[in-house]
Amino acid sequence: MNEALRIRRAAPGDADALSRLARSVAAEPGGWLLTLGTWRSSSEERRAIRLFRRHPDAAIIVAETAEGIVGRLSLTRDHHPSSQHVADLGLMVAQPYRRRGVGRSLLGAAVEWARANGVSKLELHVFPHNEAAIKLYESFGFEREGYRKRHYHRGQEYVDAILMAYFVTA
Numbered sequence: 001m002n003e004a005l006r007i008r009r010a011a012p013g014d015a016d017a018l019s020r021l022a023r024s025v026a027a028e029p030g031g032w033l034l035t036l037g038t039w040r041s042s043s044e045e046r047r048a049i050r051l052f053r054r055h056p057d058a059a060i061i062v063a064e065t066a067e068g069i070v071g072r073l074s075l076t077r078d079h080h081p082s083s084q085h086v087a088d089l090g091l092m093v094a095q096p097y098r099r100r101g102v103g104r105s106l107l108g109a110a111v112e113w114a115r116a117n118g119v120s121k122l123e124l125h126v127f128p129h130n131e132a133a134i135k136l137y138e139s140f141g142f143e144r145e146g147y148r149k150r151h152y153h154r155g156q157e158y159v160d161a162i163l164m165a166y167f168v169t170a
């Protein structure tokens with residue numbers, strides 16, 4: 001990426017931009033996300049950011065250029081005492097900024113967060129038709145752990161998902 005890319009924790013002032021980004025990605029015809037065109041409002045997003053900033057078991061990380069926020073990655077640690085070494089992640093990059101290394105940079109930041117917080121396994125779900133995301137995750141080092149049939153309900157239908165995981169080394 002030519003322009004400087006800043007990767008940092010989300011702040012409450014990012015709520016509008018993050019809400020806009022998610023709505024625009026959710027509205028893409030590709031159907032990449034669990035939601036179809038809807039997302040938290042800006043004020044709900046602001047509340048979520050504040051909560052995530054206070055919470056040691058979750059994080060929202062953003063990628064920013066001089067033009068504004070262009071990507072977002074969220075992490076949530078598993079609650080169960082037996083799987084607290086696992087965190088789930090979600091990722092999106094604004095369409096005009098794709099294929100410039102933003103997604104890869106955000107994944108790198110997720111690994112740093114995992115190391116700093118005692119998380120040794122990152123996991124995610126991705127729709128089988130999302131070739132771009134699968135290629136990114138596999139090239140980063142994620143492994144396929146399973147195929148979950150009719151795992152999510154989206155719109156009027158059930159959809160399958162691939163479960164992928166990345167093992168964080170010291």
Ligand SMILES: CC(C)(COP(=O)(O)OP(=O)(O)OC[C@H]1O[C@@H](n2cnc3c(N)ncnc32)[C@H](O)[C@@H]1OP(=O)(O)O)[C@@H](O)C(=O)NCCC(=O)NCCS
Nearest residue numbers: 032091092093098099100101102103104126132133135136
């Ligand atoms: C998936 C997504 C996050 C990738 O982000 P990105 O910033 O474009 O990814 P990067 O530029 O870091 O790509 C890194 C590598 O991933 C692979 N990759 C990414 N997009 C690809 C595509 N469209 N086709 C083929 N390979 C792709 C390539 O190996 C790429 O390296 P290269 O550009 O040097 O060949 C982005 O396409 C996106 O936000 N999509 C919509 C939302 C979404 O699908 N989120 C994930 C839900 S699980």
